[in-house]
Amino acid sequence: MTKPVLGLVLGGVLGVFDGLSALVSAPNDPAIKAGIVGIVIGSTVKGLLTGVLIGWYARRTNALGKAIVFGLAVGLALAFCVSLMQKLAGQPAYYWQIMLPGGILGVIVGYATFRAPASGPVPAVQHR
Amino acid sequence: MSDTRPADANQWVSDAAITRLRALDDRPDFTGTRYELGDPIGRGGMGLVFQARDLTLDRDVAIKVTAWGTEADADRLRREARTLAALEHPGIVPIHDVGRLPDGRVYSVMTLVRGERLDAAAARLTLPDRLRLFDRVCDTISFAHSRGAIHGDLKPANIMVGGFGQVLVLDWGGGGTEGYMAPEQVAGAAEPRSDVYALGAILRDLVGPTISTRAHKPLVSVVLRAMGSDPGQRYASPAELAADARRFLDGAAVSAHAEGPLERVARVVRAYRTPIVLVATYLAVRILLLFWSR
Numbered sequence: 395m396t397k398p399v400l401g402l403v404l405g406g407v408l409g410v411f412d413g414l415s416a417l418v419s420a421p422n423d424p425a426i427k428a429g430i431v432g433i434v435i436g437s438t439v440k441g442l443l444t445g446v447l448i449g450w451y452a453r454r455t456n457a458l459g460k461a462i463v464f465g466l467a468v469g470l471a472l473a474f475c476v477s478l479m480q481k482l483a484g485q486p487a488y489y490w491q492i493m494l495p496g497g498i499l500g501v502i503v504g505y506a507t508f509r510a511p512a513s514g515p516v517p518a519v520q521h522r
Numbered sequence: 523m524s525d526t527r528p529a530d531a532n533q534w535v536s537d538a539a540i541t542r543l544r545a546l547d548d549r550p551d552f553t554g555t556r557y558e559l560g561d562p563i564g565r566g567g568m569g570l571v572f573q574a575r576d577l578t579l580d581r582d583v584a585i586k587v588t589a590w591g592t593e594a595d596a597d598r599l600r601r602e603a604r605t606l607a608a609l610e611h612p613g614i615v616p617i618h619d620v621g622r623l624p625d626g627r628v629y630s631v632m633t634l635v636r637g638e639r640l641d642a643a644a645a646r647l648t649l650p651d652r653l654r655l656f657d658r659v660c661d662t663i664s665f666a667h668s669r670g671a672i673h674g675d676l677k678p679a680n681i682m683v684g685g686f687g688q689v690l691v692l693d694w695g696g697g698g699t700e701g702y703m704a705p706e707q708v709a710g711a712a713e714p715r716s717d718v719y720a721l722g723a724i725l726r727d728l729v730g731p732t733i734s735t736r737a738h739k740p741l742v743s744v745v746l747r748a749m750g751s752d753p754g755q756r757y758a759s760p761a762e763l764a765a766d767a768r769r770f771l772d773g774a775a776v777s778a779h780a781e782g783p784l785e786r787v788a789r790v791v792r793a794y795r796t797p798i799v800l801v802a803t804y805l806a807v808r809i810l811l812l813f814w815s816r
Contacts, residue, residue, distance in 0.1 A: 415808055491811050498804040505800060 401449025401507045402442055408499050409441020410434060415495070425485070440472050440496070445503050452507035461508035462501050469500020550587045550623055557585060557631065568595040568602075569627075573634060576618075583618065587629040596628040602695040603630045605671045613662030613689050635682045635690050643683035644728050652728045653771045658689040660721060660764035666694075667714045667759065674712050676720035677702040678727055705751050715753040721760055722748025725767065737792065741770050743779035 395403075413434035416426050426433065448465045455461055473496025474489070481487035552559045552574070560573035560582075569588040576583045588595040599620075606617040619631040637643070640659070644652045659681055663673060673680075675696025682690045698707045704719035706712070726745045729738070744766050750756045757763040766776045773793025775781060781789065791798060 418808075418812060490814075494807050494811065495804060498800070498807055502797070502800045502804060505796060 395510070396449070397453040397507045397510055398446050398449035400510050401445035401447070401452070401503055403445070404503050404506055405441035405443070405445020405448070405499075406438055407441070408502065409438040409444075412441065412495055412499060413437030436476060440476055441499065444468050444472050444496075444500055445507075448500060448503045449507045452504065452510075455508070458505070458508050461504040463504075465500035465502070465504020465507075466497050467500070469503075470497040472496060472500075550627055550629065551625065552585075552623070555621070557583070559585065568592075568599050574631070576631070582634045583631050584615075584634045585629050585631050587623070588627050596622075598695060599628050599630055602693075605694050606632070609666055609669055609671060611662055611665045613658060613691055614666070614694075615690050615692055635684065635692070637682040637684040637688075637690065639678055640681035640683055640689070640724070641678035641727060644678075649729060650771055653767055655683065655687075655689055656721075656725055656728055656767060657764050659691065659724065660760040660767075662689060662691050663717050663721065664760040664764070666691075667717070672712055672714055673717050673720070674707070675699055675702075676717055676724060678724060681724070704753070706753060713753060714759070715756050718756045718758075718760055718763055719749055719753075721763055722746075722756070725763075737788070739785075740776040740779040740781070740789075741767070744770065744776055747778040 413430075413436065416433050416437075417430060444465075447468050448461070451464045452461045455464070470493055473493040476496075477487045477489045477492050549562075550559065550572075556576060556578045558575040558577055560575065562570050563573050563584065564571040569586060569592075571584055571586045574583050574585045575581070586599065588599050603617050603620040606614060610616075615632050615635055617630060617632045620628070621631075622628050640655065644655065647655070659676075663676070666673060671694065673691065673694055673696070675693055675698050676691070677699045679699075680691065680693040680696070682692060684690060698704075698712070698716075698720075702720040702723040704712075704716040707716040707719075722745050725741075725748060729741055729745070744763070747766075748756055748763050757766065766778055769776045773789060775786070775789070
């Protein structure tokens with residue numbers, strides 16, 4: 395599995411989880427209940443985009459620190475965009491509630507994609 | 523004028539003079555060959571090793587010369603040269619030439635290894651880096667075994683670490699050294715697993731100074747299994763030994779150590795501490811936000 399594909403998968407899975415967590419955060423909010431499908435889809439798309447961007451960058455850098463900082467920046471930036479879109483749509487904007495987990499999600503994807511082998515493990519030489 | 527006579531009136535020549543004469547006597551005469559002999563750089567089981575200059579190719583080489591009148595050593599040197607000539611591996615010093623001097627002594631010419639002994643190099647390294655060096659030693663011996671060659675005298679003094687971190691195994695075909703010699707080798711029956719025993723002793727030396735916590739218990743088990751008194755108890759090959767040491771390095775369970783449930787949890791936490799911390803942070807933030815939003 396290449397790094398961008400791993401980022402895509404990881405970002406997507408964490409995005410779904412991130413979206414569903416809105417139900418736990420605000421169980422009595424009728425707006426969230428009504429729009430949970432849209433929230434999960436939006437969060438998943440955000441996770442996929444975050445993952446593929448970070449995976450692409452992790453393939454190009456040799457430093458774990460850079461991959462993590464890039465992940466944090468992408469995670470925060472995309473989460474900020476989502477919050478801003480909510481605000482522009484006239485809904486309450488949950489900046490901290492969305493940006494904090496989004497940033498950590500970016501860090502996790504940055505770490506995981508950097509640590510993942512570039513193109514599978516090199517097979518050991520067998521002496522015959 | 524100072525008195526240079528030896529203290530013992532019955533002794534005609536001083537100890538220092540005897541040492542000098544012996545050195546001159548040991549110094550082989552390479553006149554008429556393509557080699558210009560330099561200083562001695564070591565003493566092996568079969569004789570002295572000198573730095574020398576290959577005048578034809580204009581490069582430095584190492585020349586191993588047997589001592590006087592030791593036909594057994596001469597045979598051993600020739601055997602070692604033939605063994606080395608058949609082994610082409612980055613961890614084995616290439617042999618260039620074998621010959622006999624007019625005085626009857628046999629010599630072999632090989633690449634001059636620039637580096638330091640394994641134990642000296644390891645003293646500056648972290649445990650993971652020492653284990654990586656050990657892995658390269660095992661790979662070299664594994665290759666030799668696959669070609670039917672046994673080293674027979676593995677010890678830190680016979681392993682050099684070059685300037686690029688490469689490992690070079692020297693002095694093949696030796697008779698063994700106390701502390702690194704398997705019981706069956708002491709009894710005169712060396713076999714490939716005798717090298718596994720010596721590799722276990724080398725691993726013991728490499729990790730010894732750092733073994734202090736419970737986290738290193740699996741590595742102690744690897745050493746103990748490699749150094750089993752019965753060859754059947756040991757790893758079947760250097761490759762198996764290296765694989766177990768690598769498992770320790772990667773934070774996986776080693777085959778030589780039966781770990782309990784708590785040990786397993788501790789190992790997994792150590793091996794995956796960064797992702798665990800990241801996920802825990804994520805969950806902690808989620809829980810904090812949950813309380814905050816209420």
